[in-house]
Amino acid sequence: MKYKSLQLPVLALCLSLITSGVFAQNSFKPQKDVLATIKKNFADGDVQYKYMAKQFIDGQFPKTYHPDKDKFETSNSSWWCSGFYSGSLLKLYQETKDAALLTEANHNLKGLEKEQFNKGTHDLGFMMYCSFGTANRVEPKPEYNEILINSAKSLSTRFNPTVGCIRSWNSKPEDFLVIIDNMMNLELLFNATKLTGDSSFYKIAVTHANTTIKNHYRPDFSSYHVINYDAQTGAVKEKKTAQGFANESAWARGQSWGLYGFVVMYRETKDKKYLDQAKGIAHFLLSNPNLPADKIPYWDYNATNIPNALRDASAASIMASALLELCRYVDKKDGQEYFNVAQTIIKNLSTPQYKADLNTNGGFILKHSVGHFPAGTEIDVPLTYADYYFIEAMQRYKAFAK
Ligand code: GLY
Numbered sequence: 001m002k003y004k005s006l007q008l009p010v011l012a013l014c015l016s017l018i019t020s021g022v023f024a025q026n027s028f029k030p031q032k033d034v035l036a037t038i039k040k041n042f043a044d045g046d047v048q049y050k051y052m053a054k055q056f057i058d059g060q061f062p063k064t065y066h067p068d069k070d071k072f073e074t075s076n077s078s079w080w081c082s083g084f085y086s087g088s089l090l091k092l093y094q095e096t097k098d099a100a101l102l103t104e105a106n107h108n109l110k111g112l113e114k115e116q117f118n119k120g121t122h123d124l125g126f127m128m129y130c131s132f133g134t135a136n137r138v139e140p141k142p143e144y145n146e147i148l149i150n151s152a153k154s155l156s157t158r159f160n161p162t163v164g165c166i167r168s169w170n171s172k173p174e175d176f177l178v179i180i181d182n183m184m185n186l187e188l189l190f191n192a193t194k195l196t197g198d199s200s201f202y203k204i205a206v207t208h209a210n211t212t213i214k215n216h217y218r219p220d221f222s223s224y225h226v227i228n229y230d231a232q233t234g235a236v237k238e239k240k241t242a243q244g245f246a247n248e249s250a251w252a253r254g255q256s257w258g259l260y261g262f263v264v265m266y267r268e269t270k271d272k273k274y275l276d277q278a279k280g281i282a283h284f285l286l287s288n289p290n291l292p293a294d295k296i297p298y299w300d301y302n303a304t305n306i307p308n309a310l311r312d313a314s315a316a317s318i319m320a321s322a323l324l325e326l327c328r329y330v331d332k333k334d335g336q337e338y339f340n341v342a343q344t345i346i347k348n349l350s351t352p353q354y355k356a357d358l359n360t361n362g363g364f365i366l367k368h369s370v371g372h373f374p375a376g377t378e379i380d381v382p383l384t385y386a387d388y389y390f391i392e393a394m395q396r397y398k399a400f401a402k
Pocket of ligand 1: 181253
């Protein structure tokens with residue numbers, strides 16, 4: 001009798017958890033032609049990245065290629081994008097099993113190792129987790145664990161408990177600049193807690209995300225790019241942009257970073273507040289009248305010259321990858337919408353409009369991203385992270401076929 005009386009409430013609780021997404025693990029049906037396109041993209045990516053490896057001298061890190069000048073541009077290991085090259089090689093290796101890609105990745109990782117002690121940047125998540133985090137899944141090694149833990153320790157030194165955030169860009173000591181991109185560095189911290197059992201990394205990530213919801217987001221779930229806090233009191237001094245069109249605009253890549261970041265927050269904590277945040281951001285993006293029908297965003301959702309504004313393939317790749325995870329956590333109807341949009345992005349990035357011919361484009365897979373429009377740098381060029389998240393999105397899509 002007692003047992004029976006418990007059945008209804010337990011059933012109701014389970015149903016409500018399922019509909020709220022806590023236990024949801026949706027599955028959607030990938031299209032055969034898209035899976036075939038993805039298979040070809042991985043094979044072509046293999047050719048491209050071996051071509052790219054010949055474009056620069058040993059010890060450097062790919063940054064971009066300027067088609068107008070036929071010029072390949074590199075950086076040193078401290079540039080925020082230094083982890084994407086090895087990360088892309090490793091992801092392509094997972095798909096093609098071409099040992100040449102693994103050899104090149106392992107060689108490049110050697111030059112990146114020293115960044116584990118870099119306390120001068122907040123970008124260690126991008127730099128070290130996309131590279132060594134991926135390497136640790138491909139070929140797990142104790143030395144990778146150590147590098148990842150040291151990287152998380154270095155990143156944690158930039159956390160200010162009064163502000164409740166990790167400092168992004170260095171600035172005058174009284175200022176404390178935090179950019180929305182910083183949400184992407186939190187996955188490294190969650191990983192460090194798993195590797196060490198030390199919850200302090202996890203707590204920093206949660207505090208940073210909560211402060212970001214409070215101060216970076218507008219009521220419509222669009223995000224500011226930069227918040228300047230008072231480093232002593234934590235008060236918000238300014239809300240502005242650096243890479244977007246205007247302080248009040250929605251810079252496209254920043255919106256994608258935020259979406260991806262809050263999907264990770266939900267995955268790692270299972271706190272519904274982060275799921276709601278990710279769904280709110282997805283709604284802002286997918287219902288935006290300035291999102292084109294092909295779902296490849298303009299570089300800023302409020303750029304003045306829409307429909308002639310430049311597109312940003314990187315914002316599209318990041319959004320597709322995030323949506324292909326988020327669709328698993330929500331109800332079937334929203335999930336199907338997210339899946340369909342990601343599928344449309346993958347299809348369109350795979351057309352000659354965005355996907356480079358073999359042995360061109362400096363070896364990058366995708367063309368047409370926008371790095372920093374206001375600064376006049378990396379405009380309408382390939383970018384390492386556009387490729388990285390495109391490959392990841394295709395892996396996530398393919399996973400639905402299993
Ligand atoms: N600041 C990183 C980016 O350009 O997305």
